[in-house]
Amino acid sequence: MRRKLIAGNWKMNGSLTANEILLAGIKADIGRPDCAVAVCVPAPYLAQCQSLLNGSPVAWGGQDISVHASGAYTGEVAGAMLADFRSTYVIVGHSERRSCHGESNEVVARKAASALASGLTPIVCVGETLEEREAGRTGDVVAAQLDAVLDGLQAEQIAKLVIAYEPVWAIGTGKTATPQMAEEVHALLRSRLIARNPGAAEVVQILYGGSMKPDNAAELMAMPNIDGGLIGGASLKASDFLAIVRAAC
Numbered sequence: 671m672r673r674k675l676i677a678g679n680w681k682m683n684g685s686l687t688a689n690e691i692l693l694a695g696i697k698a699d700i701g702r703p704d705c706a707v708a709v710c711v712p713a714p715y716l717a718q719c720q721s722l723l724n725g726s727p728v729a730w731g732g733q734d735i736s737v738h739a740s741g742a743y744t745g746e747v748a749g750a751m752l753a754d755f756r757s758t759y760v761i762v763g764h765s766e767r768r769s770c771h772g773e774s775n776e777v778v779a780r781k782a783a784s785a786l787a788s789g790l791t792p793i794v795c796v797g798e799t800l801e802e803r804e805a806g807r808t809g810d811v812v813a814a815q816l817d818a819v820l821d822g823l824q825a826e827q828i829a830k831l832v833i834a835y836e837p838v839w840a841i842g843t844g845k846t847a848t849p850q851m852a853e854e855v856h857a858l859l860r861s862r863l864i865a866r867n868p869g870a871a872e873v874v875q876i877l878y879g880g881s882m883k884p885d886n887a888a889e890l891m892a893m894p895n896i897d898g899g900l901i902g903g904a905s906l907k908a909s910d911f912l913a914i915v916r917a918a919c
């Protein structure tokens with residue numbers, strides 16, 4: 671039985687004051703959850719998260735990572751820097767990075783490898799656009815996105831991944847994939863993992879992301895291959911985030 675993971679993706683939101691209030695609200699009521707919980711935050715707030723979350727059940731991490739280890743790469747954040755702040759996770763290949771920053775499957779694969787080399791757990795995002803879904807290409811698109819990452823790894827490294835299926839048309843739109851639609855893609859992703867390393871495929875958490883909210887989280891996470899959520903908007907409100915954590919545990 672895989673342990674569920676609820677990871678908040680704050681995206682480019684927050685301030686020192688707002689984060690302090692949000693994290694205090696989460697810590698006050700989280701108790702001892704029977705699932706893993708994390709927040710992925712803008713890099714400038716990693717130190718604040720380390721200070722406020724250390725010793726709590728909530729892990730933290732970044733939203734992007736450089737393919738480079740160090741050097742003249744203005745604006746980039748290296749894996750070792752995320753690790754310096756005791757980050758556990760880093761999101762790679764979010765659709766907003768793919769579309770706004772032109773990240774290809776190859777770049778995403780290099781970022782996942784970079785994360786693993788720094789001792790971080792990459793949360794690898796895959797997902798189709800509405801146009802791709804309507805053209806019947808969902809399976810091909812997500813398989814190619816996942817396979818590019820798997821191609822760059824040793825079989826034993828696969829167990830260290832987290833995958834997030836995020837249909838682009840469901841992100842921030844209030845439109846959610848039905849549990850059946852999501853499960854169909856999660857099962858396909860699991861089958862790709864099984865083909866590479868059956869043992870690892872059993873333990874890799876495959877999260878759903880895309881307008882997951884307190885009122886739809888339980889039914890999504892009841893599906894056999896949905897192992898948690900990558901939560902955008904609802905992770906910015908302590909009560910909503912905690913309700914989703916409770917739905918998972």
Ligand SMILES: O=C[C@H](O)COP(=O)(O)O
Binds near residue numbers: 836841882900902903
């Ligand atoms: O990384 C999180 C996803 O993009 C989902 O965002 P959302 O929950 O605001 O739809």
